[in-house]
Amino acid sequence: MNVLLVEDDLVLADGLSRMLKSHGLSVNTVNNGTDADALLQRYTATVLVLDIGLPGLDGFEVVRRLRARGSNMPVLLLTARDTIPDRVHGLELGADDYLVKPFATPELVARIKALIRRSSPQPTQLTIGGLSLDTSSKRATIDGKKVDFSVREWTVLEYLMQQASRVVSKQQIIDAVLPWGEDVTLNAVEVYVSRIRTKTAGSGVAIRTIRGFGYMLEKSDA
Amino acid sequence: MRRSPASNTTHKVVRHSIKFNLLKWLIAPLLAVNLIGAGLTYWLAWLPAQDAFDQSITDAAWALTSQIKRVRGKTSLELTKQAEQMLRSDHFDTMYFVVRDANGETLAGDHNFPPVNQIDEPNEPVTYDGVMNGEQVRIAALYVSIERTPIYIGIAETFRKRNQTHYVILISLLLLDGVLTAFSIVIVLVAVNKGLHPLRELQQNLDQRNRDNLTPIDVEQTTEELTPVVKAINSLLENIRKGATAQQNFLANVAHQIRTPLTGLRLQLEWLQQRHANEPETAHSTELMTSSVERMVRQSNQLLALARAEPSRFKPTHLEELSLDKLVEESVQHFIEQADKKQIDLGFDLQPARVRGDRFMLRDLIDNLVDNAIRYSPPQSTVTVSCREQEDATLLSIEDSGPGIAPEHRELIFDRFYRVNDKISGSGLGLAIVRDIAKDHGGEITLTSGEEDCGTIFTVRFPHGAKEDV
Numbered sequence: 001m002n003v004l005l006v007e008d009d010l011v012l013a014d015g016l017s018r019m020l021k022s023h024g025l026s027v028n029t030v031n032n033g034t035d036a037d038a039l040l041q042r043y044t045a046t047v048l049v050l051d052i053g054l055p056g057l058d059g060f061e062v063v064r065r066l067r068a069r070g071s072n073m074p075v076l077l078l079t080a081r082d083t084i085p086d087r088v089h090g091l092e093l094g095a096d097d098y099l100v101k102p103f104a105t106p107e108l109v110a111r112i113k114a115l116i117r118r119s120s121p122q123p124t125q126l127t128i129g130g131l132s133l134d135t136s137s138k139r140a141t142i143d144g145k146k147v148d149f150s151v152r153e154w155t156v157l158e159y160l161m162q163q164a165s166r167v168v169s170k171q172q173i174i175d176a177v178l179p180w181g182e183d184v185t186l187n188a189v190e191v192y193v194s195r196i197r198t199k200t201a202g203s204g205v206a207i208r209t210i211r212g213f214g215y216m217l218e219k220s221d222a
Numbered sequence: 223m224r225r226s227p228a229s230n231t232t233h234k235v236v237r238h239s240i241k242f243n244l245l246k247w248l249i250a251p252l253l254a255v256n257l258i259g260a261g262l263t264y265w266l267a268w269l270p271a272q273d274a275f276d277q278s279i280t281d282a283a284w285a286l287t288s289q290i291k292r293v294r295g296k297t298s299l300e301l302t303k304q305a306e307q308m309l310r311s312d313h314f315d316t317m318y319f320v321v322r323d324a325n326g327e328t329l330a331g332d333h334n335f336p337p338v339n340q341i342d343e344p345n346e347p348v349t350y351d352g353v354m355n356g357e358q359v360r361i362a363a364l365y366v367s368i369e370r371t372p373i374y375i376g377i378a379e380t381f382r383k384r385n386q387t388h389y390v391i392l393i394s395l396l397l398l399d400g401v402l403t404a405f406s407i408v409i410v411l412v413a414v415n416k417g418l419h420p421l422r423e424l425q426q427n428l429d430q431r432n433r434d435n436l437t438p439i440d441v442e443q444t445t446e447e448l449t450p451v452v453k454a455i456n457s458l459l460e461n462i463r464k465g466a467t468a469q470q471n472f473l474a475n476v477a478h479q480i481r482t483p484l485t486g487l488r489l490q491l492e493w494l495q496q497r498h499a500n501e502p503e504t505a506h507s508t509e510l511m512t513s514s515v516e517r518m519v520r521q522s523n524q525l526l527a528l529a530r531a532e533p534s535r536f537k538p539t540h541l542e543e544l545s546l547d548k549l550v551e552e553s554v555q556h557f558i559e560q561a562d563k564k565q566i567d568l569g570f571d572l573q574p575a576r577v578r579g580d581r582f583m584l585r586d587l588i589d590n591l592v593d594n595a596i597r598y599s600p601p602q603s604t605v606t607v608s609c610r611e612q613e614d615a616t617l618l619s620i621e622d623s624g625p626g627i628a629p630e631h632r633e634l635i636f637d638r639f640y641r642v643n644d645k646i647s648g649s650g651l652g653l654a655i656v657r658d659i660a661k662d663h664g665g666e667i668t669l670t671s672g673e674e675d676c677g678t679i680f681t682v683r684f685p686h687g688a689k690e691d692v
Contacts, residue, residue: 009482015489080481102485211569
């Protein structure tokens, strides 16, 4: 899981690389567009985090050349400018996501992880607190003890675990479990979440209700 | 064009009014000319009338001479009773006459007639004023020589007819002149008002403009004389517009420029915080630094939002059909993190709600309203964000259970840099930005008290009809 970070502001590059490393990612840093372009011709990163305003080649040009070479490496653009033309231009050139400075670190990490998930096989093991999900064998354990979930509970829980520390709306949960091909009401989601809460009590994982909106799974102190 | 209040209060400034000047310079000379004209007319009417009256008594004097006969050294007037009656009779006036010799001896007529022998030239009648029986009279005196004997003839007439005529002339002239003057003044007033109409129109045009309307005035619509003024105003407006744009661009540029270093600073601080979480002194210090950085981040975002929301900069071309509920959803994560810091129960009630607008600006609007509610609500209180669609409008409301906003602050809180509570950090720009963005979208923002007069509800109303106009 290696991130190639292209950022000309040295303080920001240094901070970003430390932060990403602390989240378990390996990071290579390049400080200008020309070097990035040269490096990308012989090196493949899991995710490319690219600043737009770079000396030499700018970020747009780096993406354009990368896509011209046929690479489908996920690209997250960083920019200080958040006007629509900038954003549209970047996405049209083939960038996958777009983040405006100053961003919150969890937001960046979540987006990078989302890009990784999209491009590489899902991690088979999701662990938060004492709760572990093995997505290939569909086995769940709390502090090593096996817990049983229904198929629907499992899908909802898996989605919440993937989106840990992020607020997800009930609609998003429904969209994520839609492959069932059945009608799922907002009330049904509430029922599943309530059952999951009961079964995961004491596991160090809490599912917070965001009033009128959805849920957020996070590590709890208990 | 608008009267400045300062000049009314501090010192009296002599204000020159074009209208007053025009009226002064038109009406005063007109009155003078009218007065002079009236005087001349008076003399032109009165002098010939006087002459005519004089002539008539002189004629009577001449007529009398023909009746004077000298028979054997004795002069006598041969006047029949009827003739004398005819001479004396007049509708208005009393007539007197006298015939005297060189010694002043009265030969005929009224004995008490004033002396008439001061004339030197014969056959040259003179007229003058005198007194007869205690009444003012006009006298015509004639000195003729009948068979070498000098004879003085006097005819006197009282002033009644003359006074009557004089009176009639004076009254008619005064009436005529009064009417003429009144007419002239009315014409001058109408003409001045008509002449100044383009000025008033220009003034109205400028008065009706709101703060953000810097479009030039149509030169084609103005008169020739006002064209230079309008051109000057237009170039001034253009300068203001350029200045405003330059200011907005500068703001936007600065805000953009400081974003990258701020992001770096924040990341480094986060890193430091993680590493030294167990050292209270360092943790305290990094926490303070982080809060400062957060403030700077917020301020720079606010400056950028302000620059973007500035109505003169607003570009309706960027408008798209958006769902307000989705826009709120995009920021929920950020709001929850913010609310968690104050343990505020942040809830939502998001119905599908369409709005036509600029994505970033609407996000600024939502962000500022929610941030404002969280910032000014006490810890552990409740904030609810809701949006819904009505028949004619889309509504966005943010309700808090905070202390509420006193009525005297309600108008002012939308002004830039106005802050209700100085103890809470904030730029004082948030609600000004919100108001500008709402205005850009043809919407309006209202402020009401929550249930049981507790808390505050900010409601932004985006009318459906207005969408097409923007």
